[in-house]
Amino acid sequence: MRRLVYMLALAAVLSVPGFFYAWSGSAWSSGAVTGPATIRITSREISRVWVDVGRPGRGAGDTEIVRHNLFNRRIRSKPIGYAEFVCTLTTATTRACNVTIFLPKGRLIAGGSIQYQDLYELAVLGGTRLYDNARGTLTVIRTTKKPRRHILLFRLAG
Amino acid sequence: MKSLSLSTRMIAASVVLAALVAGVFAVLIYAVVTLDNAREREAATKDVRTALVGLEKLVIDLETGLRGVVLTGDARFLQPARAAGRQVDLRAGELERLVADNPTQLQRVRELRLAINSYVGDYLEPMVNLAQENIAAVRQTLARVEAKRRTDDIRRSFNELQSTEDRRAAASAASATTQSRRAIVLGVAGLVACALLIVLFGLYLARSTAHPVREAATAATRLAEGDLSVRLSERGPGEIGELTAAFNHMAEELESQRRELQTQNEKLRESERRKSELVHIVSHELRTPLASILGFTSVLLHRDAEPEEQRRYLEIIDREGRRLSDLLNDFLDAERLDEGHLILEPELIDVSRVVTEQVRLFEGQSEKHELDMVLPPTPLTVRGDPNRLAQVVGNLLSNAIKYSPEGGTVHVVAEQENGVVRVSVRDEGLGIPEDQQERVFVKFFRGDAPASGIPGTGLGLTIARSVVEAHGGSMNFESDSGEGSVFWLELPTAAAG
Numbered sequence: 333m334r335r336l337v338y339m340l341a342l343a344a345v346l347s348v349p350g351f352f353y354a355w356s357g358s359a360w361s362s363g364a365v366t367g368p369a370t371i372r373i374t375s376r377e378i379s380r381v382w383v384d385v386g387r388p389g390r391g392a393g394d395t396e397i398v399r400h401n402l403f404n405r406r407i408r409s410k411p412i413g414y415a416e417f418v419c420t421l422t423t424a425t426t427r428a429c430n431v432t433i434f435l436p437k438g439r440l441i442a443g444g445s446i447q448y449q450d451l452y453e454l455a456v457l458g459g460t461r462l463y464d465n466a467r468g469t470l471t472v473i474r475t476t477k478k479p480r481r482h483i484l485l486f487r488l489a490g
Numbered sequence: 491m492k493s494l495s496l497s498t499r500m501i502a503a504s505v506v507l508a509a510l511v512a513g514v515f516a517v518l519i520y521a522v523v524t525l526d527n528a529r530e531r532e533a534a535t536k537d538v539r540t541a542l543v544g545l546e547k548l549v550i551d552l553e554t555g556l557r558g559v560v561l562t563g564d565a566r567f568l569q570p571a572r573a574a575g576r577q578v579d580l581r582a583g584e585l586e587r588l589v590a591d592n593p594t595q596l597q598r599v600r601e602l603r604l605a606i607n608s609y610v611g612d613y614l615e616p617m618v619n620l621a622q623e624n625i626a627a628v629r630q631t632l633a634r635v636e637a638k639r640r641t642d643d644i645r646r647s648f649n650e651l652q653s654t655e656d657r658r659a660a661a662s663a664a665s666a667t668t669q670s671r672r673a674i675v676l677g678v679a680g681l682v683a684c685a686l687l688i689v690l691f692g693l694y695l696a697r698s699t700a701h702p703v704r705e706a707a708t709a710a711t712r713l714a715e716g717d718l719s720v721r722l723s724e725r726g727p728g729e730i731g732e733l734t735a736a737f738n739h740m741a742e743e744l745e746s747q748r749r750e751l752q753t754q755n756e757k758l759r760e761s762e763r764r765k766s767e768l769v770h771i772v773s774h775e776l777r778t779p780l781a782s783i784l785g786f787t788s789v790l791l792h793r794d795a796e797p798e799e800q801r802r803y804l805e806i807i808d809r810e811g812r813r814l815s816d817l818l819n820d821f822l823d824a825e826r827l828d829e830g831h832l833i834l835e836p837e838l839i840d841v842s843r844v845v846t847e848q849v850r851l852f853e854g855q856s857e858k859h860e861l862d863m864v865l866p867p868t869p870l871t872v873r874g875d876p877n878r879l880a881q882v883v884g885n886l887l888s889n890a891i892k893y894s895p896e897g898g899t900v901h902v903v904a905e906q907e908n909g910v911v912r913v914s915v916r917d918e919g920l921g922i923p924e925d926q927q928e929r930v931f932v933k934f935f936r937g938d939a940p941a942s943g944i945p946g947t948g949l950g951l952t953i954a955r956s957v958v959e960a961h962g963g964s965m966n967f968e969s970d971s972g973e974g975s976v977f978w979l980e981l982p983t984a985a986a987g
Contacts, residue, residue, distance in 0.1 A: 416725065443646075448627035450620045453636075471636055475616045477623070483612045 371486040375400035394421045437462035442470045449476040495728030515681030521673025535659035548574040559621050560628050562701040575610050589652030602647040609640045702730045718745040779810035811867040820949045827956045834875040841870035841911050845904045848883040858897025864905050870911040871984045878957045885950040886977050894919030914978035922969040931955050
C-alpha cells in the first residue's frame with residue numbers, strides 16, 4: 333500500500349509539469365518554474381469548518397477553514413494534491429484568507445482578501461521546492477454549487 | 491580529327507537551340523509556378539484571415555453574450571454566445587486545416603482553440619451560472635479584469651496568427667516578385683541568346699551551305715554552257731565537301747570525256763582526210779598506169795605497128811601493169827598492217843645478197859643517179875623473209891632516187907656491228923624539212939612530194955618500218971633539208987640471235 337502511494341506521488345510529480353507545459357505553452361525547464369507560467373487545476377471542496385469567535389453569529393474574527401482536493405482530470409482522476417484555506421472574517425462580507433496549496437513538487441502559498449467566494453483573486457506569495465519564490469496571482473472561480481467545485485488558475489510571474 | 495558532317499552539326503546546333511529554348515521555358519514555367527504559388531499563398535492567407543475573422547466574431551459573440559447576461563441578468567442574452575460556442579470547434583478545425591502546412595501557425599491555432607474553449611468552459615459558463623446565483627459577484631471589478639485578461643490573451647493569439655499570415659503572404663509575394671523579375675531577366679537573356687544562336691546558325695548555314703550550293707549552281711551553269719574547266723573549292727563541312735568533290739570529279743570526268751571525244755573526232759577527221767587522200771592518191775596513182783595501159787592497148791588494137799614498136803608498147807603495158815600490181819600490193823600490205831595480218835616467211839638469208847640484188851635492180855632506172863654500194867666480205871646473215879626485206883631495201887632505194895630529182899650518188903652500205911646488221915641508204919637529194927620529220931613514217935604522209943610532182947602513195951616507209959620491226963629490228967633516218975637524207979635499218983644477226 334505504501335509502495336502504491338509512493339508510485340502515485342511519483343506519477344503526479346512527473347505528470348504535473350507536463351500538464352503545465354501543455355496548458356501554458358511556455359518553455360518548461362526540467363528543474364523549476366523559472367518563467368511566466370499559467371497553471372490550471374480544479375478542486376473539489378471536501379470540508380468546511382466554521383469557527384465562531386466572539387459574539388455568536390457571523391462577524392469579524394470568525395474563522396473559516398476549508399479544505400479542497402486538487403485534480404487534473406486530463407492526467408489522472410485521483411487528486412494530485414490539496415489546498416487548505418484559513419480565512420478570518422474582517423467584516424460581515426469580507427475575509428482575509430491564507431491558502432496553502434499542496435502539490436507533488438512543493439507548496440504554493442497565496443493570500444489576500446475575499447469578498448465573493450464564488451469569484452476571487454489572491455496573491456501568490458511564495459512557495460517551496462519547485463515553487464520557491466513563486467510570485468503571481470491565483471484566480472478562483474466556482475463552477476458548481478453542490479458539490480462545490482472550483483477552477484484554480486495560477487498566473488505565475490517567475 | 492575527322493570533321494563533323496553537316497547533318498551532325500545541324501543536329502548538334504538544333505539540340506543546343508532546343509536545350510536553350512527548353513531552359514528558357516523551364517525558367518518561365520518556374521516563374522509562373524512561383525507566381526501561382528504566391529497567388530495560392532495569398533488566397534490561403536485570405537482564407538486564414540476570413541477564418542480568423544469568423545472565429546474572432548464568435549469570441550466577440552461569446553464576450554457580448556456574457557456581458558449582456560452580467561449587465562441584465564437575463565439568460566436570453568446568452569443565446570448568441572451559446573450558438574457561437576457550438577461553432578468554435580468547427581471554425582477552429584477549419585482554421586487548423588488552413589494552416590496545416592505551417593506547424594508554428596498550427597500550434598498557435600490549437601492554443602487559440604484551447605484558449606477559447608478555456609474561456610468558455612473555465613470562465614463564461616461558470617460566470618453565467620454565478621450570474622444567476624450571485625449577480626454582484628460577476629459584476630465586481632475582478633470579473634471585468636479577468637474577462638479582459640482572457641480576451642486579451644485570445645486577441646493576442648489572433649494578432650499573432652494574423653501578423654504571421656501577413657508576414658508569410660508578404661514574404662511569398664516578395665519571393666514571387668523576385669522570382670518573377672529573375673525569370674523576366676533570364677527569359678529575356680534566354681530569348682536574346684536564342685535569337686543570337688538562330689542568327690549565328692543562319693549565318694553558319696548561309697556560309698557553310700547556301701554559299702557553297704550557290705557556287706555549285708553557278709559552276710553547274712557554267713558547266714552546262716560548256717566550260718568544263720570550272721572547279722569548286724573542296725571546302726565545307728561533311729556533305730558540302732563531298733558535294734564539291736563529287737562536282738569536281740564529275741567535271742574532270744566530263745572534261746576527260748570531251749578530250750577523248752575531241753581526240754576521237756580528230757582521229758575521225760584524220761581518217762576521213764586520209765580516206766579522201768587515199769581516194770585521191772589511188773585515183774591519181776591508178777589513173778596514170780591505167781591510162782598508159784589503155785592508151786597503148788588501144789594503139790595496138792587499132793593501129794598496125796611494127797613488131798619492134800609493138801614490143802615496146804607491150805613492155806610499157808607490162809611495166810605499168812606491174813606498177814599497178816605494186817600499188818595494189820602496197821594497199822593490201824597497209825590493210826594487213828592495220829589489221830595486224832602481216833605474214834612473214836622467215837629463213838636464214840644473207841642481207842648483202844638482198845642489197846646487191848636490189849641495187850642491181852634499181853641501177854639504170856635513172857641516168858642522173860649513181861648507186862654506190864659498200865658491202866663487207868663476209869655474209870650478213872639474218873633470219874628473215876627475203877621478199878619482204880627486198881621490198882624494204884627496194885623502197886629505200888626507190889625513195890633515194892625519187893627524192894633526188896637533180897641526180898647524184900646514192901650510197902648503200904651494209905655492215906655488221908655488235909650483233910646487228912645495219913643497212914643504210916644515203917642520198918644527196920631534197921632532204922626532209924624538220925617540221926615534217928616526225929610524220930615521215932605516218933601512213934599516206936608525203937610531205938611536199940605531191941607539190942613537187944613526185945609520185946607515190948605515202949605507204950612505202952610505213953610498210954618498210956613495220957616489216958623491219960616485225961623482224962625484231964628498227965628503222966630510222968637522219969635528214970637535213972637540202973642536203974639529203976640517210977635512212978637505215980637494223981636487224982639482229984642470225985648468229986647473234
